[in-house]
Amino acid sequence: LAKTTQPISMDSYEGQEVNITCSHNNIATNDYITWYQQFPSQGPRFIIQGYKTKVTNEVASLFIPADRKSSTLSLPRVSLSDTAVYYCLVGDEDYKLSFGAGTTVTVRA
Amino acid sequence: GAGVSQSPRYKVAKRGQDVALRCDPISGHVSLFWYQQALGQGPEFLTYFQNEAQLDKSGLPSDRFFAERPEGSVSTLKIQRTQQEDSAVYLCASSLSLDLLQGNTIYFGEGSWLTVV
Numbered sequence: 001l002a003k004t005t006q007p008i009s010m011d012s013y014e015g016q017e018v019n020i021t022c023s024h025n026n027i028a029t030n031d032y033i034t035w036y037q038q039f040p041s042q043g044p045r046f047i048i049q050g051y052k053t054k055v056t057n058e059v060a061s062l063f064i065p066a067d068r069k070s071s072t073l074s075l076p077r078v079s080l081s082d083t084a085v086y087y088c089l090v091g092d093e094d095y096k097l098s099f100g101a102g103t104t105v106t107v108r109a
Numbered sequence: 110g111a112g113v114s115q116s117p118r119y120k121v122a123k124r125g126q127d128v129a130l131r132c133d134p135i136s137g138h139v140s141l142f143w144y145q146q147a148l149g150q151g152p153e154f155l156t157y158f159q160n161e162a163q164l165d166k167s168g169l170p171s172d173r174f175f176a177e178r179p180e181g182s183v184s185t186l187k188i189q190r191t192q193q194e195d196s197a198v199y200l201c202a203s204s205l206s207l208d209l210l211q212g213n214t215i216y217f218g219e220g221s222w223l224t225v226v
Contacts, residue, residue, distance in 0.1 A: 034214075043113070043200045043217025044152065087151055096168070097144075097215065099151030 004088045009104040018075040020103050022088030025069050033064060033071045036087040038102070044087060048073070075105075083107045111135075113218035115201050121224045122191045130186045130221040134203030141184050142215065143176055144200040152200050152217075158184060191225045198222050 005023040012018045036044040050062040061074040085102040114133040122128050134141050144152035154168040160181035178184040198220040
């Protein structure tokens with residue numbers, strides 16, 4: 001599995017946009033990029049997945065540049081309830097998801 | 110139920126006790142996974158089932174850990190002679206199939222919090 005690097009923590013305020021960038025320099029041709037969110041006392045929850053360019057759903061957007069060596073998860077207009085740990089994962093069909101330590105996002109009022 | 114259900118949610122075990130953690134996956138999901146999450150860290154893979162077959166148990170930390178899924182639905186993770194280092198959250202997850210691409214995602218339960226004293 002390709003190794004990923006993401007910031008340990010980020011602070012934001014309600015109503016702001018939060019962008020979390022994940023580096024994955026050794027991403028393979030068949031690898032997809034997936035982001036999970038985990039609230040305290042809960043299991044991880046799938047947010048978004050992409051292969052290239054931009055993907056958007058009702059929760060977030062995922063921006064992937066042409067070289068795919070990084071990706072950016074964008075959370076629009078965050079609220080207090082978006083405080084969580086966000087994990088960037090890179091892989092193909094491998095079910096052994098490698099989560100790493102994730103990015104702790106703290107949203108303040 | 111609508112999601113992956115795990116029980117017990119919280120378990121305190123004395124060192125040396127055996128514990129059993131249960132997972133009810135989403136109905137119809139073929140793939141089932143167990144992960145271990147230590148405090149402040151991301152989940153780490155333990156084992157994987159496809160229906161009743163345990164296809165990968167490479168992540169189980171020792172032979173004290175045993176998982177089964179005899180009828181291809183409910184799964185049990187058993188830890189024998191628990192040690193303090195076994196204290197963690199044990200997460201169960203399920204997926205409709207093994208193909209994890211294109212949105213066929215893995216759904217996690219809320220976890221079973223094990224504390225060994």
